[in-house]
Amino acid sequence: MCDSKQKSVSELQYSVIYEKDQSSSSFRIKNTNGFKYVNCHKIKKIGNGTYGTVYLVKVHDPETNQNEIKVVKEFSFGEPIQVSKSNFYVEPINEYTLTEMDVLTKMNHINLLTIDKVCITPVGKWCAMMDYMDGDLTRLINLNYFAENQMNCIQSIMKQIIEATIYLVQQGYMHRDIKLENILFRDLSNSDKSNWPSPTCPYLIKLADFNLCTRVLGSSNKVQKLGTLVQTLNYRSIEILLGHEQYNGSIDTWSIGCVFIQLIKLVLKVNNIHASDSMFKEFLNCLYANDELEQTLNIFYLLGTPTNEQWPEFTKSKYYFPQMPRYEKNDVLINKYIKPSIGEKGLDLLFLMLEYDPYKRPPLYLLNKHPYFT
Numbered sequence: 001m002c003d004s005k006q007k008s009v010s011e012l013q014y015s016v017i018y019e020k021d022q023s024s025s026s027f028r029i030k031n032t033n034g035f036k037y038v039n040c041h042k043i044k045k046i047g048n049g050t051y052g053t054v055y056l057v058k059v060h061d062p063e064t065n066q067n068e069i070k071v072v073k074e075f076s077f078g079e080p081i082q083v084s085k086s087n088f089y090v091e092p093i094n095e096y097t098l099t100e101m102d103v104l105t106k107m108n109h110i111n112l113l114t115i116d117k118v119c120i121t122p123v124g125k126w127c128a129m130m131d132y133m134d135g136d137l138t139r140l141i142n143l144n145y146f147a148e149n150q151m152n153c154i155q156s157i158m159k160q161i162i163e164a165t166i167y168l169v170q171q172g173y174m175h176r177d178i179k180l181e182n183i184l185f186r187d188l189s190n191s192d193k194s195n196w197p198s199p200t201c202p203y204l205i206k207l208a209d210f211n212l213c214t215r216v217l218g219s220s221n222k223v224q225k226l227g228t229l230v231q232t233l234n235y236r237s238i239e240i241l242l243g244h245e246q247y248n249g250s251i252d253t254w255s256i257g258c259v260f261i262q263l264i265k266l267v268l269k270v271n272n273i274h275a276s277d278s279m280f281k282e283f284l285n286c287l288y289a290n291d292e293l294e295q296t297l298n299i300f301y302l303l304g305t306p307t308n309e310q311w312p313e314f315t316k317s318k319y320y321f322p323q324m325p326r327y328e329k330n331d332v333l334i335n336k337y338i339k340p341s342i343g344e345k346g347l348d349l350l351f352l353m354l355e356y357d358p359y360k361r362p363p364l365y366l367l368n369k370h371p372y373f374t
């Protein structure tokens with residue numbers, strides 16, 4: 001136990017701006033009658049992204065005299081500015097952080113990451129304080145249980161991701177950066193699982209990182225003119241890759257399809273049965289390119305180049321050119337690696353998520369009822 005009188009040298013005071021009221025789940029402003037402070041000791045850095053740095057911290061709350069292990073995500077984007085005469089410096093907030101704070105403080109779903117405090121660090125950075133998760137999905141590969149129960153785990157993980165995204169859609173948002181690194185898990189193997197719906201998979205999934213989240217105007221089906229500098233390249237939907245500036249929430253469905261493929265790759269890597277197989281390298285490289293054109297052609301190489309019937313808008317796309325190679329669907333890679341990992345029903349679901357024509361990509365609430373999940 002850390003005695004608050006024996007403060008470690010690196011323990012710093014963070015000003016709490018908003019705090020979640022545990023009984024109502026809503027956030028209260030904490031700056032009436034002076035700020036509330038918590039003492040924070042950084043244990044280690046656990047993530048570093050475009051807009052911030054994530055640390056594992058030990059927090060002491062003087063109000064409750066409790067110590068807790070937490071995670072803080074510190075946002076950074078500029079020189080701190082002085083906001084009052086009381087020597088209080090704070091960084092100007094940008095629209096991405098504002099959206100992320102907005103989402104994090106409003107959402108309430110078991111499969112979405114939530115926070116319990118919004119704070120300002122001693123050097124004026126905005127940060128969100130939240131529970132520690134065991135890691136993001138790229139780390140699942142190291143876990144023994146996952147190695148032994150991959151099929152059930154992939155199915156349960158996919159269901160939880162879909163449910164999180166359906167909730168986001170219901171709240172009027174699209175995520176725009178769904179990928180393994182932005183999906184966190186907690187291993188419940190050694191915890192009380194009384195309310196846990198998935199006996200064959202002990203991983204609780206939480207969708208995170210709402211930096212690129214945006215509001216969907218009107219119905220989720222309506223296309224909006226939005227920026228195309230969204231979605232990490234290997235999870236970017238085909239319409240955005242080809243330069244369509246109007247898109248809708250179905251770009252998240254595409255990314256979830258890519259997550260499906262990435263999970264299969266993790267499974268096959270853990271199995272290690274294809275290690276010496278040269279075609280396996282080809283499969284590992286699929287949907288794993290370094291630029292937009294390579295990613296587009298990679299997708300065509302796996303799924304076949306879209307025909308006019310499949311996607312009438314294809315040849316009208318900004319980055320379409322007639323010399324693009326015409327591939328057939330790659331049944332060899334699909335039947336050798338994908339199908340054995342997720343079965344016929346899983347394959348059907350995957351192809352629905354990766355429908356070329358965004359209008360033909362079924363909404364997530366329908367995909368959530370797909371026979372793969374029964």
Ligand SMILES: Nc1ncnc2c1ncn2[C@@H]1O[C@H](COP(=O)(O)OP(=O)(O)O)[C@@H](O)[C@H]1O
Pocket residue numbers: 046047048049050051052053054071073130131132133134135136181182184208209210211
């Ligand atoms: N609550 C958490 N528990 C454990 N790890 C986390 C947590 N939040 C973030 N991380 C780790 O930090 C990384 C970066 O966090 P993220 O919110 O995605 O920020 P960025 O916008 O910088 O990508 C994640 O990929 C994950 O590995």
Ligand SMILES: [Mg+2]
Pocket residue numbers: 049181182209
């Ligand atoms: Mg991230």
